[in-house]
Amino acid sequence: MSKVNSEAQLPPRDSGTEPSGAGGAASQLLPQSAGSASNVSQLRISEIFYSLQGESRNIGLPTVFIRLTGCPLRCTYCDTTYAFTGGQNMSVSEILRQVAEYTPRYVTVTGGEPLAQNNCIPLLSALCDSGYEVSLETSGALDISEVDERVMRVADIKTPASGEVERNHWENLQFLTRHDEIKFVVCDENDYQWAMQTIHQYHLAEKCPVIFSPAHGTLDATQLAEWILRDRLPVRMLMQLHKLLWDNAPGH
């Protein structure tokens, strides 16, 4: 099977501030051809591969992953920096054709930050129309309101130690339903305390399932588990399965 592969503080509750650079920086950091007027039906794709879902409520399920090139953020723990650039242009129909070769039930669109490419929105709808159970992994820094409601949106909330806490697009919280998920990647105890405060402040556990993951190689997973149990937090702790199995090698 051929594979495309190239390459802290909380804001006030009523904060309507656009995350800095969410639009402009995104376009600056995208490959030049992605989303340009001459390629309106195309997306810049880093890789398409078949693996086990490593996160979310679908953890462990065989899934096709479509990784879009480009991201306007630079998280300290980013494990997909190879997807910041490179890749190749593909039309939605070409992507659908390649996905279909795996005859999957589950398809995940990820990145990079997939929503940084405008054509991600029609791609998600086309995947739903094709009958797949579709999920979107997004940084939480860009607007999710236009995403097809059939898609399970897994939205990060960036913590202080990510280095990108000011990019959180808090308006997204109003669009999340029980069908979606919120994820915190926790790097240290300060992150944990901040995440706990955020859950309480925004009543996140009442909106949708909340996931805590320890930053791989940074925070001891057992320590995080003990904090969660000590504080009776209503969250699910997950360790990224693909890293345990394949040590984060591209294509998994």
Ligand code: SF4
């Ligand atoms: S949002 Fe994701 S892809 Fe972008 S820098 Fe952060 S971890 Fe990496």
